[in-house]
Amino acid sequence: MSAQPFVRLKNVTRTFDGGGGVDNLSIDIAKGSFTVLLGPSGCGKSTTLRLIAGLETPDRGRIEIGGRDVTAAGPSERGLSMVFQSYALFPHLDVAENVVFGLRVRGVARKERDKRLAEALALTGLEGLGDRKPGQLSGGQRQRVALARAIVADHPLCLMDEPLSNLDAKLRHSVRQEIRALQRRLGMTVVYVTHDQTEAMGMADQIVLLQKGRVEHMGPPAELYEQPATAFTASFIGSPAMTLIPAAALPHQFLPSSARVSELQLGLRAEDIELMPEGRGPLAATIVSSEFLGAETYVYLAVDGAPPLIARLPGRDERAAGQRVSLGWSPASPHWFDRESGKRITLSSDQTSSELVSQPAAV
């Protein structure tokens, strides 16, 4: 990230009478980057976006855009465009009129309007549809009109609030790639809200994961996946979710040597789990069922004295339901968290038991 962020929230708090809102948020967003605000319903994503847009005013803190303090500035003074889940198109205006509506209001001359309209329609694949009404378009096309309207405004910052949630899964995937390609091509700074971690992982340069109005973890997608700062981050990012196992459920010899066992929990990703012959690894389990998905197999396991988990094995796995197995993992793969605070605990290599090394073997 460059020294001077393009958007900066500094200790921003906005609370509501009935509870909720955001609490002491500090977020830096680099120019030309794609930042995703991610988190479960009610965590404060839309409130954060609305604060950046100027549709909400902070109780405390400061918001800067392009190095300028905009904390008290109205939405139209901030130089940004917005794309909403609902598209927010005028039903009685055709596509072209919808796209250039804002330019008309701003008094941009007709020749310039027409030029930008043609460019925006071409960029969003809407050529030839300029005279259709929104009611004559598919959901994907309507969302492209909303995108074209944001592009035509030619603002350096674009805010998007769950723009794909009205589209079916297949269309969501292709429009998501279109949005990312457009953002790169135009060099726009985008702040994008979603509750879908796959969307966030696939699109973001930076993810801001929120929980209960606070930043849980902020960083590139790979960092959230590989080095989650908290147990919440670990279980929110990735599918299937990481399994968290109380350390007390593990045999003593498989625990870190420093262990204050009752205070630790172990996080295991499905792809880090290996199945071994019974009696060989730290955890005993029974295969409940398997799902063959082509490139991989999900094996559902009931674990003795610990929560159930899913192992994700490459290719096809022939083991049958009911079979007893041992579970192992490489010493590099487990994540340790403090049970109380949920914070990640980094153990030095001599604190991890060498016996955690799994012994490769077919069952």
Ligand SMILES: Nc1ncnc2c1ncn2[C@@H]1O[C@H](COP(=O)(O)OP(=O)(O)OP(=O)(O)O)[C@@H](O)[C@H]1O
């Ligand atoms: N104008 C408001 N008045 C009162 N409470 C509000 C208002 N706006 C948001 N809240 C509350 O603040 C919290 C965060 O809301 P917000 O809409 O930012 O969440 P979100 O993460 O975008 O959720 P979702 O994914 O469900 O849209 C919620 O508890 C919500 O009820």
